[in-house]
Amino acid sequence: MPPITARLLALAVLPAVVLPALAACSDPGASAAGASPSASAARNGVVYNTSPEQNRIRAQKDAAAAAAVPAAISKDGKLTVATTAGSIPLSFHATDDKTPIGVEVDIAQLVADKLGLALDVQVTSWENWPLKTQSGDFEAVFSNVGINKDRVKLFDFSSYRAAYMGFEAKKTSNYNIKGADDISGLKVSVGSGTNQEKILLAWNKELEAKGKAPATLQYYSSDADTILALSSGRTDLNIAPYPSVSYRENTRNDLKVVGKVNAGWPSETLVAATTLKGNGLAPAITDALNSAIKDGSYGKVLDRWGLYEEAVPEAKTVTEANFATYQTGKTP
Structure with a gap:
């Protein structure tokens, strides 16, 4: 397998039209059923750590990205992130049945590190994240959420993974x-x-x-x-x-x-961090993601969970204002 940095250079992220339903893309759906802790490498060579002790890949603070975080969000020193914890290896509960882990949580950790904030992970249901993000209970959602024309009316996005x-x-x-x-x-x-x-x-x-x-x-x-x-x-x-x-x-x-x-058939879509529309957090998260892509920590996280095929070479901020431009891009 070639290094993920080389694989990233071969990808182009120019997504097109996505499906419309607000709650339809991309609920993890069938998930952790039948899963068991893995102490040895799976057939794809990945050793899945499903224990509460994750020893996550961490990143150094990016001063420019941290400075872009709105004061109303950074004042408590935390980034409050929602995830559904229902799908291995996306986000799920560890073997203690209470600790949320998975690639979504790991990427959220990188973003929090880059922004100089402590990560506060809150588990919620798929149906509840939109309302609770609008109410301010959650500052960002990392849970396999796709970008679509209905969501951009309520939320801003920072893309970070392909969606299939x-x-x-x-x-x-x-x-x-x-x-x-x-x-x-x-x-x-x-x-x-x-x-x-x-x-x-x-x-x-x-x-x-x-x-x-x-x-x-x-x-x-x-x-x-x-x-x-x-x-x-x-x-x-x-x-x-x-x-x-x-x-x-x-x-x-x-x-x-x-x-x-x-996941956006017959068009294309991307998985993205989801934030309240217009609150200014999405550009900071995009900067944090691109910093993690550049320093290699993003690639290490995807490799850790066997998701190197879903890597993107660049994170992009998508809002209602630029969604039409986002739609017109060619597929990867």
Whole structure:
């Protein structure tokens, strides 16, 4: 595997149109079900540390980025960050069932370090982060949130990771999911109100227009039930954020990834730190992210969680004012 700095130079981050629903992109969906602590390297070579003792990669303060933090946010010396803690390796609870860990938390730590602030992580539900960010309970959200045209009306963004969804199936299956035709007649589990659900609904419309059998979408009350249904054969496929399905492929013996699609299908999107619109924090976070990209700490975090394929070479601030420009870019 080439060094991540070399890989970053080969990427271009010029995203296009994203899906509209405020709460649809990109809820982690199926997540930590079936996971277990890893004391040795998984099949992708990553040793996943799921203990509370993380020994996180840290970064030095960036004076310029720190100076850009609004006084109303920096005055208490903390950066209060929300995460949903529901999806390995994005954000999830450690083996003590209380400590939030994962790549999202690690990147938030880098940002806090660069801004000279202490990281205060607050776990919330996917449904609650928008309201609590608007109310001021959270200063930033690091939880696999995608940028879309509805969210920019309420929030500002600092992009930091590519966004993909993955299809997973039993290891004995022969599925190869590339588009609507490949899910015809299959039973597919999906999270309600998620971006991946919107992709499947759009694909079902395509199938119906062609006179083909649509997929049957199946919903479960918990992630554990979702993966149990898949592994037992009650569903044919599950669609969830690619980091999660990739993690399961590399740490279990019964599941594998059988397809990958951009989370903004039919366009492109990026994962971004989310802040209250107009409060001035997003540019400071963008500066902090770019400082971490430049000094290599960002790349080390992604490598630590096996997410080097989702690295971006540059963080960008996206607001309602520049969203139209953001939409017109070509895809990576």
